[in-house]
Amino acid sequence: MSHTYTIRLFETYEDFKQMADLERLIWGIEPIPENQTMIAHKNGGLALGAFQGDQLIGFSYSFAGFRDGHSYLCSHNLGIHPDYQKQGIGDALKKVQRQEAIKLGYSLITWTYDPLESVNGYLNLSKLNGICRTYIEDCYGDMPDSFSEGMPTDRFQIEWHITEDYLDQPNQWSEEGAEMAASWGLNADGILSIDEINIQLEGEKWLVPVPKNFQQIRQTHPQAALQWKKTYRKLFNQLFDAGYTAVKLIKTKDEPVNYYLLVKQEQLSF
Structure with missing residues (x-):
């Protein structure tokens, strides 16, 4: 199978119909209607x-998003066909998205993701140099898709400050001197678990463990998965409220x- 591909803006109604079909395939849910996505694309959005x-x-x-007198771009969906995942296509799409968003006049792109999905966290923070200081509880309510069913849909909100020069540099943050905000271990059933540490919120840096494969925990031991969710909700609300x-x-x-x-938020360069 050839893995060559090109990235371009959507141009025809057929492009939006293909996106709807791909949404169904990837997440098993009803997609956004193509007449809606097409009109959003033509009015400040980006597909x-x-x-x-x-x-x-x-x-x-x-x-397009707008709040407190400022416009920004809401990146709602990023999806890759299952046969083409883990080949860098998502990273490539985000980089083109940044270029096109700057052309439209934006300086900020935001999106949400499940913080327990480690692969997404690595792309959003370590590769793209996004940041997160907002935790949204039960962002989408009860979602019936194959990744969220039976779980609260808590989300990190990413801020991607696309006109900042630091985005073009490798992620320079070092964990040297960081303290553990939570510990992980294996419970009596051998399942990965998390325990919150009573943090004093005086440290310079904090580390929080995240499973490498949360979906496996969710599918086989939903109660353990729910404990991760509950601990994350408490811990990250506490850390973000304290300015981390x-x-x-x-x-x-x-x-x-x-x-x-x-x-600490004041360590950020913008």
């Missing part, structure tokens, strides 16, 4: 896709978890 010939294999869909910001996801080799790195 672009990775195409192999005429076939859409990945897409990024965004709409998530800036990186650190991969490990020999542990079943990776780690979020949080620093």
